[in-house]
Amino acid sequence: MPLTTQRCVKSCGDSSWLASGMFFALLMGAVFANFAVASSPEQASSERGTVGGAMVASAMLEGASLQTGRKVFNRQCVLCHGHLGRGDGRLAAQLTPRPANLVKSRLSNAELKAIISQGGDAVGRSSSMPAWQEELTLVEIDSLILFIHQLRKLK
Amino acid sequence: MRSKIAFIMLLFTTTNVWAAEFVVGQKAKAFTAKELKIKAGDVVSFPNQDPFFHNVFSLSPSKTFDLGSYPQGQTRKVTFDKPGKVDVECAIHPNMHMTIHVE
Numbered sequence: 241m242p243l244t245t246q247r248c249v250k251s252c253g254d255s256s257w258l259a260s261g262m263f264f265a266l267l268m269g270a271v272f273a274n275f276a277v278a279s280s281p282e283q284a285s286s287e288r289g290t291v292g293g294a295m296v297a298s299a300m301l302e303g304a305s306l307q308t309g310r311k312v313f314n315r316q317c318v319l320c321h322g323h324l325g326r327g328d329g330r331l332a333a334q335l336t337p338r339p340a341n342l343v344k345s346r347l348s349n350a351e352l353k354a355i356i357s358q359g360g361d362a363v364g365r366s367s368s369m370p371a372w373q374e375e376l377t378l379v380e381i382d383s384l385i386l387f388i389h390q391l392r393k394l395k
Numbered sequence: 396m397r398s399k400i401a402f403i404m405l406l407f408t409t410t411n412v413w414a415a416e417f418v419v420g421q422k423a424k425a426f427t428a429k430e431l432k433i434k435a436g437d438v439v440s441f442p443n444q445d446p447f448f449h450n451v452f453s454l455s456p457s458k459t460f461d462l463g464s465y466p467q468g469q470t471r472k473v474t475f476d477k478p479g480k481v482d483v484e485c486a487i488h489p490n491m492h493m494t495i496h497v498e
Contacts, residue, residue, distance in 0.1 A: 319486055330454060331486060334461040359464070370464045370487050374447045 299349070300382045309387025312380050316372065325391040335368045342391050352385045414438055414474070419493065421449040421485065426493035434498050435478050442470035450486035457481055457497065 313325075320335065322328040325342035332339050347355070354362070356376075360369030372381065414436045420427040422444040433439065441451045443465055451471065452461040457479025462471040464487065475481065475497045485491035 315489055316487075319489070331452060331461065334452065334454070334459065368461075368463065370448055370450060375487060 300386065301379050303379045304382035304386055306383070306386050306390060308380060309383035309385070309390075312376060312384050313387050316375070317384070320368070324394060325388065335366070337366050337368075339366070339368070342388050343394050345388070345392070349385055352388060353381060356381050356384060416440060416472075418442065419483075419495075420444045421451070421491070424488045425491060426483065429493050430496070431493070432496045432498065433475060435476060436474065437497070438472050438474050439495065440470050440472045443467050448487060449491075451483060452486055453481050453483045455479065455481040458495075461486075 313321075314323075317325075318329055319331045320327075320329040320339040321342055322332065322339075327339040327341040329339060351363070355365060355369060357371065357373040359371030360366040362371065376384070415433070416438045417431060417433055418427075418440045419431060420442050424445065427444075431439070441449075441462060443449045444467065446467050448464045448466055450462065450464045453459060457477045458473070458475055458481045460473050462473070465471060475495065478497050481495040481497060483493045483495060
């Protein structure tokens with residue numbers, strides 16, 4: 241192990257100027273790319289897979305959109321999660337545990353997809369959360385995830 | 396003799412022996428009845444006849460309940476103990492509505 245470390249240090253030392261240059265170039269590229277995507281909040285939210293200029297859903301299906309997500313949310317989720325996703329829908333008081341506060345939730349996209357598709361029971365969470373995979377298309381589920389990311393910005 | 400009378404009185408106070416049972420299915424994303432008239436104490440059974448889940452609930456002041464999600468072939472029952480108008484919905488299918496009038 242010490243030999244490997246030494247070799248690495250030597251190698252890195254030799255090309256440190258090159259590494260610094262490449263890092264700077266990548267950083268500047270990222271800054272300009274971000275500026276181009278998120279030049280306005282509305283544009284940022286309407287871009288597929290970007291919310292607030294950050295890539296939150298790089299594996300989203302073609303056709304997934306915030307507009308579709310909002311429509312699905314208002315039709316299927318508001319009853320329990322409430323209009324702003326705070327877990328205070330009109331059915332919430334009847335449920336134990338209470339529906340998740342989606343504004344505070346920090347589940348990953350994969351976790352969101354699993355719980356929305358398979359329901360709470362299947363992933364060890366509330367059995368009150370239905371499995372939506374028979375009601376929603378894959379594009380609608382991805383759109384919903386985009387919309388949940390939008391809700392998280394409300395906190 | 397006294398214990399027999401006590402048992403019969405208990406039976407009358409804890410169960411409504413004249414209560415009728417009604418059935419309102421969930422089929423093709425709709426309730427099989429749009430309106431239903433029952434008497435206080437009657438029971439309504441909600442069998443799921445669709446090949447997917449339903450979640451029957453009501454938030455009406457005279458009767459609030461949530462039967463949870465359940466699949467085809469399962470049924471859940473509700474006793475309507477107070478008179479009033481009860482709007483019944485499905486949490487999974489927002490277009491499903493029916494009304495029970497409890498007299």
